[in-house]
Amino acid sequence: MNYHKVPPPSPHLSRLGVFPRYSGTLSQVAYKEIEKIAEQEAGKGWNTRRLTRARQRVGDGVANWLSGMFEGNESAQAALRPMFSRFDYYLCKCFFDIRTDELFDIIVDFPDSMAALEDLRECLFKVDQRLELVNKLNAANVKRLLHPGAETKLVLSLYISTIRSLRILDPPGVLLHKVASPIRKHLREREDTIKCIVSALVEGEELGDENDSLIRNDVADVEDWSDPRWEPEPVDAAPEFRSGKMSDIVSTLVSIYETKDVIIQELQVLLATRLLAVKDYDAVREIRTIELLKLRFGETALSGCDVMLKDMADSKRIDDHVQGDIKSSVHPLVISRMFWPNVQSSSLHLAPKLQRMQEEYEAAFHHFKPDKHLRFAQHLGTAQLTVELEDRIVEVEADPLQASIIELFEQQDRWTLQALVERLDAGLAQLRAALSWWREQGVVREERGNWVLLERLDQ
Numbered sequence: 001m002n003y004h005k006v007p008p009p010s011p012h013l014s015r016l017g018v019f020p021r022y023s024g025t026l027s028q029v030a031y032k033e034i035e036k037i038a039e040q041e042a043g044k045g046w047n048t049r050r051l052t053r054a055r056q057r058v059g060d061g062v063a064n065w066l067s068g069m070f071e072g073n074e075s076a077q078a079a080l081r082p083m084f085s086r087f088d089y090y091l092c093k094c095f096f097d098i099r100t101d102e103l104f105d106i107i108v109d110f111p112d113s114m115a116a117l118e119d120l121r122e123c124l125f126k127v128d129q130r131l132e133l134v135n136k137l138n139a140a141n142v143k144r145l146l147h148p149g150a151e152t153k154l155v156l157s158l159y160i161s162t163i164r165s166l167r168i169l170d171p172p173g174v175l176l177h178k179v180a181s182p183i184r185k186h187l188r189e190r191e192d193t194i195k196c197i198v199s200a201l202v203e204g205e206e207l208g209d210e211n212d213s214l215i216r217n218d219v220a221d222v223e224d225w226s227d228p229r230w231e232p233e234p235v236d237a238a239p240e241f242r243s244g245k246m247s248d249i250v251s252t253l254v255s256i257y258e259t260k261d262v263i264i265q266e267l268q269v270l271l272a273t274r275l276l277a278v279k280d281y282d283a284v285r286e287i288r289t290i291e292l293l294k295l296r297f298g299e300t301a302l303s304g305c306d307v308m309l310k311d312m313a314d315s316k317r318i319d320d321h322v323q324g325d326i327k328s329s330v331h332p333l334v335i336s337r338m339f340w341p342n343v344q345s346s347s348l349h350l351a352p353k354l355q356r357m358q359e360e361y362e363a364a365f366h367h368f369k370p371d372k373h374l375r376f377a378q379h380l381g382t383a384q385l386t387v388e389l390e391d392r393i394v395e396v397e398a399d400p401l402q403a404s405i406i407e408l409f410e411q412q413d414r415w416t417l418q419a420l421v422e423r424l425d426a427g428l429a430q431l432r433a434a435l436s437w438w439r440e441q442g443v444v445r446e447e448r449g450n451w452v453l454l455e456r457l458d459q
Helices: 011-016 019-042 051-069 074-101 103-108 114-127 130-144 152-169 174-188 193-202 208-212 249-254 261-276 284-297 303-326 352-368 400-411 417-424 428-440
Strands: 383-388 393-398 414-416 444-447 450-453
Touching: 019 051, 019 074, 051 074, 051 114, 074 103, 074 114, 074 130, 103 114, 103 130, 103 152, 114 152, 130 174, 152 174, 152 193, 152 249, 193 249, 193 261, 193 284, 261 284, 261 303, 284 303, 303 352, 352 400, 383 400, 393 400, 400 417, 400 428, 414 417, 417 428, 428 444
Parallel strands: none
Antiparallel strands: 383 393, 414 450, 444 450
């Protein structure tokens, strides 16, 4: 039965007592129409709020349709008011069911789905089925997220979106506490979670706002019973739940582990890697990052990073002096080994020109610092190369092994893999990767077990 096809009977029939007999049928028709309205409005997407429009349609349509049957009958009209209140509850329940079924995808789409979360928050307040929401979302997380096939970076990203989304639905954080526990346990059991957290903290855009609005978290959260804004814990809060001051997202991620030391160690490794990749001693971005992290973790925890930054500044000063003597193409970063994460050693023997350039720089350095000697990490760094061939010029940024290989091709245009291994003392896998890289640049090709220099592309 469709209420659109049933015109309101004459109001005079209500005086005959006909309608009480069919009130159940009329209610069924009304509830069916409300379900349809909820499905139609909720199905229009998550980018704008839909609940208000759905309420308007229920009021203008279903409610007016029923009111028209009892026009002029004040007692009947009064009896309808509780029914209209139930209609609104039912509409919110329908919306709640639809949005909680979609909640995992709504979180994935955050912040573009903010409007859907605001509608859901209003429905949640009306229907008060918080446990159902938690159970549905936890089930979706287990099925679609908390399994070995999901990358740690993805799990972490969705955890961050979950934190932000559930804080909209439930600012005190009770829902988040219940949903986050299995996610945090899953992340804690993954070996690369620490690295992903640190990468997101230092390099990712996802936590940029968190760092820019950094607030110290050194003071313990203590409830202030005299605060006029104090509220008791929600009735559905677990015994271990404490609302207190809302932690920022970075602090929430760090608290996955019992101690922040593991995070700090990984931070130092990542920052060291970034500093080793800096060109022209320009570490402005790294300096800003470290200063922000000091606000969060404290000066003492990141004191090793200060030494790394000092090494960067000292290296620039030393290089300026050396360049005044020999005009070298070498611009090394001179590090204090005690304060830098372990730098792996390498048996790589550089090609003659590169080796000679390093030796010249080392001699100039020793002349400037007689009490110190340089020892180059041969496998680290980059070289800006211009390779001049018969029909073209190739400009690339290469690592030391790649640069050494192309220098050897100046001596002869054909090399076997084994000959390169003996000359450079590099591993087979490393050499294959380096030669494949030069092949991608169109400079060499493999030919019957030999690697050949391509002076011309058409040869």
